[in-house]
Amino acid sequence: MEFEIKRKRLIEGLREHNIDERVLAAMERVPRHLFVPENEQTNAYADYPLPIGSGQTISAPHMVAIMCDLLDIKDGMKVLEIGTGFGYHAAVMAELAGSGHVYTVERIEGLALSARDNLEKAGITNVTVIVEDGSLGLVRFSPYDRISVAAASPEILDTLTDQLKTGGKLVIPVGRLYQELYLVTKTDGIKKEAKGGVVFVPLIGKKGFS
Numbered sequence: 001m002e003f004e005i006k007r008k009r010l011i012e013g014l015r016e017h018n019i020d021e022r023v024l025a026a027m028e029r030v031p032r033h034l035f036v037p038e039n040e041q042t043n044a045y046a047d048y049p050l051p052i053g054s055g056q057t058i059s060a061p062h063m064v065a066i067m068c069d070l071l072d073i074k075d076g077m078k079v080l081e082i083g084t085g086f087g088y089h090a091a092v093m094a095e096l097a098g099s100g101h102v103y104t105v106e107r108i109e110g111l112a113l114s115a116r117d118n119l120e121k122a123g124i125t126n127v128t129v130i131v132e133d134g135s136l137g138l139v140r141f142s143p144y145d146r147i148s149v150a151a152a153s154p155e156i157l158d159t160l161t162d163q164l165k166t167g168g169k170l171v172i173p174v175g176r177l178y179q180e181l182y183l184v185t186k187t188d189g190i191k192k193e194a195k196g197g198v199v200f201v202p203l204i205g206k207k208g209f210s
């Protein structure tokens with residue numbers, strides 16, 4: 001009950017970012033306290049990043065909201081996420097995709113295992129967590145309607161735009177210490193729009209940082 005009240009308050013606060021109502025409704029349905037480490041439960045509905053071990057952090061709720069808002073995920077879509085962490089962002093996207101599916105790739109096995117556990121506890125069944133180097137995308141389920149990258153990339157990766165459907169969208173933070181968040185739309189060509197400064201942990205892998 002206490003969690004529910006905190007969650008409602010968090011969602012109300014997110015309105016100042018002009019987030020789409022569908023995204024806010026999806027975030028209201030996902031019990032975020034199931035997607036943070038036990039010792040961080042009291043902070044589950046605070047709007048800042050949280051440590052999840054292995055030197056990684058999960059995004060602040062407003063960052064998840066902004067990225068979901070930019071991606072405009074619709075019912076039935078096939079979505080790829082790079083950087084699962086504890087699975088919260090994937091859970092919100094899964095709610096938005098409805099009858100669709102989310103494939104999420106994490107390079108650290110322990111985090112992937114936690115994410116699978118958390119998703120199961122939350123009763124979310126349309127997410128597949130895969131342990132791999134997501135800087136290469138995930139060719140075997142491509143092409144995707146949407147791709148969301150939750151780690152800082154050296155550039156807008158061709159490997160990912162190649163795995164998008166025509167009309168598809170990608171959000172990706174680009175830069176080393178500080179990043180610019182890009183919304184990339186694939187039509188006849190590739191349209192890139194800068195959407196503001198962000199801070200993410202690095203994408204580590206073949207096409208990422210070493």
Ligand code: SAH
Pocket residue numbers: 056057058059060064082083084085086087088089090105106107108111132133134135150151201202203204205206208
């Ligand atoms: N999406 C999460 C945030 C995850 S933090 C959320 O719900 O807030 C970023 C994650 O990206 C970390 O867990 C990190 O281990 C992972 N990561 C970094 N490089 C990666 C790569 N090449 N492939 C897959 N995951 C990667």
